[in-house]
Amino acid sequence: MKLLIVSMPSIHVTRWVSQLEHAGFDVYWFNVHGTDKNTKLPWVQQKVNWKLKWDYPGRTFLKKRIPILHKVLQRLFSNDTAVVFESYLKDVQPDVVHSFALYVAATPIVEVMERHTHLKWVYSSWGSDLFYFKNLPAYLKDIKRVLQRVDYLFTDCNRDYQIAKDLGFRGTFLGVFPGGGGFDFDSYNQYIQPVTERSVILVKGYQGRSGRAISILKALQDVSVMLKDYHVVIFGADPDVVDYLKIYEPSYSFKVFEKSAFLPHEDIMKLMGQALLYIGNSNSDGMPNTLLEAICMGAFPIQSNPGGVTEEVITDKNNGLLIDDCESVTLIAKQIDYAFQHQKLIEQAFIYNQKTIKPEYDIDLIKNKVVEAYKSIQKRKNYD
Structure with missing residues (x-):
């Protein structure tokens, strides 16, 4: 079976596609951004570096210094995604096209896929694809258009499967899987420390359209008396988070790893293997890969629950704590305080998550299920 992957360059796509090596499929990749080759997938045939008609002098300088002019020239000197994709589609003649993320890799080619109805089309929903953008009329129109054309669906949570059905998806559901596939625990188990030796409070530093890290930092300030024996580490920190920490420097010890x-x-x-608590907070997301990784690495999770997605993995006050209002500093502080006041809960959650939750995300288990999902498409195609 020829499988054509359509996506932006992403560590999650790289990990997902890596599951298919030696699975018996001929795999092709259309880099929807038209950038460089993915050197981590040398066995995959790739369509790359197609975006620009002319790599005009000073392009990098303009992108950094005069972004508005860069955008105008970019449109002028860029090839049309749908045109290039359709040409590549005719060259490859795949059996299945698989798009990752709706607005990045499905909407740009939907007109092409509507002309090639004989081709099976798979869509993997990620993050805020459906939950957030369905509330915006201009985006909702595109969501419904894609969902009415795609034949198969992967999601990273049950919530989004229900949303997809509500918005017109009538194809075959292939299952709920982490966006990047399973996790290679053999490589990381060595980093897991006992609960009693953990001294890090780990915070995901996303802030912007959906991330709400600053609410976490404010909440930590409210319970800073409890942090004297701990070190707060913020990773993936957006510029707004970095600026906040410069202006309102907390009284607790912290270290920042900027996203850039x-x-x-x-x-x-x-x-994550050193963290007593992992705290993630957003107003919209699918099932966060970082949350799953933190759970598997033994950190006690405190996580927002947009649309009820996180409760698919976390039972509040059992194997973690849920944040029901991502904007409420008081509520977040209350949950952090609860964790510190219930050390036994953290220890019990560690055991439960290691024995019950973690095995469900093993790389070999997920890989086998994903390969079988693709093979089910092949069987249906042969039957048709």
């Missing part, structure tokens, strides 16, 4: 300064994934996993 890439922190290797292995280093993040090490931090």
Whole structure:
């Protein structure tokens, strides 16, 4: 079976596609951003570096210094995504097209897929794809258009499968899987420390459209008396978070890893293995990969619950704590305080998550299920 992946360059896509090596599929990748080759997938045939008609002099300078002019020239000198994709589609002649993320990799090619109705189309919903953007009329129109055309659906949570059905999806559901596939625990188990030796409070530093890290930092300030023996580490910190910490420097000990300064994934996993608490907060998301990784690395999770997605993994006051209002500093502080006051709960959650939750995300288990999902498409196609 020829499988054509359509996506932006992403660590999650790289991990997902890596599951398919040696699975018996011919895999192709259309880099929807038209940038460089993915060197971590040398066995995949790739359509890259197609975006620009002309790499005009000074492009990088303009992008940094005069972004408005850069955008105008970018449109002028860029190839049309749908045109290039359709040409590549005819060259490859795939059996299945698989788009990752709706607005990045499905909407730009929907007109092409509507012309090639004989091709099976798979869509993987990610993050805020459906939950957030369904509330915006201009985006909702595109969501419904894509969902009415796609034949198969992967989601990272049950919530989004229900939303997809509500918005017109009538195809075959292939299951709930982490956006990047399973996790290679053999590589990271060495970093898991006992609960009694953990001294890090780990915070996901996203702030912007959906991230609400600053609410966490304010909540930590409210319970700072409890943090004297701990070190707060903020990773993936957006500029707003960095600026906040400069202006309102907390009384607790902290370290910041800015989003712009890439922190290797292995280093993040090490931090999770040292973290007593992991705290993530947003107004919209799917099932966060970082949450799942933190749970598997033994950190006690305190996580927002947009649309009820996090409660698919966390039972409040059992194997973690839920944040029901991502804007409420008082509520977040209350949950952090509750965790510190119930050390036994943290220890019990560690055991439960390691024995019950973690095995469900093992790389080999997920890989086998994903491969079988693709093979089910092949069987249906042969039957048709």
